[in-house]
Amino acid sequence: MRKVAGIDLGGTMIKMGIVDEKDGIIDKIEFETKLDLGFEGVVKRMVEMLEELITRNAVEISAVGIGSPGSIDHENGVIRFSPNFPGWENVPLKAEFERLSSFQVFVENDANSAVLGEKWFGAGKNKEHIVLLTLGTGIGGGVISHNILIKGHDGIGAELGHTVVEPNGPLCGCGNYGCLEAIASGSAMVRFANEGRRKFPNSKIFQLEKDRGVLGAKEIFDAFRENDPLATRIIERFIDAMSTAIANFIHIFNPQIVILGGGISRGSDVFFDELKKRVEMKVMPSFVSTYELVVSPLLNDAGILGASAVALEALK
Amino acid sequence: MRKVAGIDLGGTMIKMGIVDEKDGIIDKIEFETKLDLGFEGVVKRMVEMLEELITRNAVEISAVGIGSPGSIDHENGVIRFSPNFPGWENVPLKAEFERLSSFQVFVENDANSAVLGEKWFGAGKNKEHIVLLTLGTGIGGGVISHNILIKGHDGIGAELGHTVVEPNGPLCGCGNYGCLEAIASGSAMVRFANEGRRKFPNSKIFQLEKDRGVLGAKEIFDAFRENDPLATRIIERFIDAMSTAIANFIHIFNPQIVILGGGISRGSDVFFDELKKRVEMKVMPSFVSTYELVVSPLLNDAGILGASAVALEALK
Numbered sequence: 169m170r171k172v173a174g175i176d177l178g179g180t181m182i183k184m185g186i187v188d189e190k191d192g193i194i195d196k197i198e199f200e201t202k203l204d205l206g207f208e209g210v211v212k213r214m215v216e217m218l219e220e221l222i223t224r225n226a227v228e229i230s231a232v233g234i235g236s237p238g239s240i241d242h243e244n245g246v247i248r249f250s251p252n253f254p255g256w257e258n259v260p261l262k263a264e265f266e267r268l269s270s271f272q273v274f275v276e277n278d279a280n281s282a283v284l285g286e287k288w289f290g291a292g293k294n295k296e297h298i299v300l301l302t303l304g305t306g307i308g309g310g311v312i313s314h315n316i317l318i319k320g321h322d323g324i325g326a327e328l329g330h331t332v333v334e335p336n337g338p339l340c341g342c343g344n345y346g347c348l349e350a351i352a353s354g355s356a357m358v359r360f361a362n363e364g365r366r367k368f369p370n371s372k373i374f375q376l377e378k379d380r381g382v383l384g385a386k387e388i389f390d391a392f393r394e395n396d397p398l399a400t401r402i403i404e405r406f407i408d409a410m411s412t413a414i415a416n417f418i419h420i421f422n423p424q425i426v427i428l429g430g431g432i433s434r435g436s437d438v439f440f441d442e443l444k445k446r447v448e449m450k451v452m453p454s455f456v457s458t459y460e461l462v463v464s465p466l467l468n469d470a471g472i473l474g475a476s477a478v479a480l481e482a483l484k
Numbered sequence: 485m486r487k488v489a490g491i492d493l494g495g496t497m498i499k500m501g502i503v504d505e506k507d508g509i510i511d512k513i514e515f516e517t518k519l520d521l522g523f524e525g526v527v528k529r530m531v532e533m534l535e536e537l538i539t540r541n542a543v544e545i546s547a548v549g550i551g552s553p554g555s556i557d558h559e560n561g562v563i564r565f566s567p568n569f570p571g572w573e574n575v576p577l578k579a580e581f582e583r584l585s586s587f588q589v590f591v592e593n594d595a596n597s598a599v600l601g602e603k604w605f606g607a608g609k610n611k612e613h614i615v616l617l618t619l620g621t622g623i624g625g626g627v628i629s630h631n632i633l634i635k636g637h638d639g640i641g642a643e644l645g646h647t648v649v650e651p652n653g654p655l656c657g658c659g660n661y662g663c664l665e666a667i668a669s670g671s672a673m674v675r676f677a678n679e680g681r682r683k684f685p686n687s688k689i690f691q692l693e694k695d696r697g698v699l700g701a702k703e704i705f706d707a708f709r710e711n712d713p714l715a716t717r718i719i720e721r722f723i724d725a726m727s728t729a730i731a732n733f734i735h736i737f738n739p740q741i742v743i744l745g746g747g748i749s750r751g752s753d754v755f756f757d758e759l760k761k762r763v764e765m766k767v768m769p770s771f772v773s774t775y776e777l778v779v780s781p782l783l784n785d786a787g788i789l790g791a792s793a794v795a796l797e798a799l800k
Binding site for chain 2: 239296297302309311313314316318319320321322323324325326327328330331332333334335342344378408412416417419420421422423424450451452453454460
């Protein structure tokens with residue numbers, strides 16, 4: 169079976185694995201990105217780490233896949249720009265990695281990597297119509313339709329998090345109002361919590377914040393479990409926005425499966441049943457029961473497996 | 485050059501043409517559907533009309549394409565059901581037409597036909613990423629992405645008119661609330677006009693209705709030209725809904741072109757400039773100027789050319 173390396177390149181951490189196309193991850197490591205090394209320094213370190221990983225497993229790999237946040241020129245393996253890598257503009261990731269190593273390298277946007285990862289290793293196996301939403305600080309989207317990764321003419325499509333679900337809703341980081349990301353992302357939910365501080369000063373959310381020294385989606389989910397009114401309001405709005413968006417994607421792509429990935433999906437026990445019910449309520453009669461809605465089974469390995477799938481897909 | 489027949493099958497009228505893949509329509513006829521003849525009777529009449537049309541032009545055709553409203557099983561050429569043909573359920577249009585004639589027949593949903601028509605004969609020529617909205621009594625959608633017609637797993641996708649643009653908006657015929665079709669279709673605009681009758685009894689819309697004996701989108705557009713307040717309210721809402729939906733489709737498909745077809749697009753002089761401005765305002769910075777937004781150039785021939793394109797695409 170073919171083996172490849174998958175590299176999940178993040179602004180803080182890099183996750184790297186050797187992956188067998190049948191058996192999944194053989195071995196993996198995780199290390200700090202150290203952006204202060206600069207672009208060349210970071211790439212050099214990635215190459216060294218990969219060579220070490222290959223040596224210690226005594227394997228041969230066919231190619232390297234890299235999943236990166238930001239706007240990626242897949243053809244040329246260039247990171248055009250990314251909020252996660254300040255100062256990296258049009259950096260030739262593929263060319264630099266290939267110059268320093270003997271490997272063939274393929275680079276893809278992390279949300280596109282993620283949906284390919286689902287197709288090769290996750291909930292999308294043997295499926296040709298897959299919609300993936302990665303719920304984290306932001307909301308990313310990846311779509312496979314008719315077995316093709318939908319990227320659009322300039323390769324910047326599938327921005328599912330920036331479809332509008334509340335036309336007069338809150339301002340989004342993109343400059344528009346009421347995007348899915350502006351309501352259902354981790355950062356949006358934390359913003360809503362902070363906005364509720366004056367009206368709900370005794371919310372369980374703020375008790376948890378005090379106890380744990382952090383206020384994130386987890387604190388909101390945990391407060392929701394105890395019927396906290398502010399948390400309930402935030403989760404209700406999350407479910408409403410998500411169900412509208414997912415029903416829209418179902419009407420557009422008629423997919424076999426809709427997969428929720430990313431950090432927020434780990435708290436899915438809190439919202440999943442209600443979300444499922446609400447989506448089924450919002451789809452047209454002819455779409456009822458035509459799709460599955462699931463949480464990604466790939467968890468912490470989603471990044472490495474997605475990146476590997478970029479290489480496997482390219483070699484196909 | 486290859487020649488085919490294109491048949492635009494409607495509930496009231498049938499339009500039929502002989503079409504050259506390079507030169508477009510050579511000759512065409514239009515006749516009543518006469519649903520009272522029953523399914524077999526209607527098909528028999530179509531075959532006879534086609535044979536007459538072929539004889540009078542002394543041409544040979546390679547295949548017949550039929551565009552039909554409703555839910556179409558393209559593989560088998562079956563109309564599953566259609567509100568336009570009461571009583572036709574799972575009727576084998578392709579099989580029956582082929583039984584009565586010597587032609588190879590391909591059947592497709594009318595909105596999918598329309599986007600193929602744009603690709604072969606209209607504004608989508610030489611483009612691989614096309615989004616089409618047909619604005620009529622309802623709102624249909626057709627998408628070509630990466631040169632593939634996006635239909636989804638069960639062939640029922642691209643329901644762009646049933647994506648939600650006003651989550652708490654008016655009830656749609658599909659049972660959901662706030663679909664694009666429930667706000668921006670011809671029937672929705674007429675409904676809004678009627679709802680405004682009590683508040684705006686002297687609206688120019690109702691004067692035109694009295695003069696012309698009809699209240700349709702045309703009367704609303706004409707009243708809007710004279711700054712009628714009710715018409716302005718309806719058109720404003722139309723533009724708002726349309727721009728939200730189009731920006732969403734741009735973020736999802738990153739298309740080269742978005743094409744507006746259907747009867748309502750004929751009145752586009754009234755709304756087009758403002759719609760264009762509003763869409764450009766709603767797309768993310770990276771999508772600005774990445775697309776064209778145009779009105780279909782195919783006008784009355786869109787149905788025949790679309791149906792022809794179904795045959796040409798199948799023979800490709």
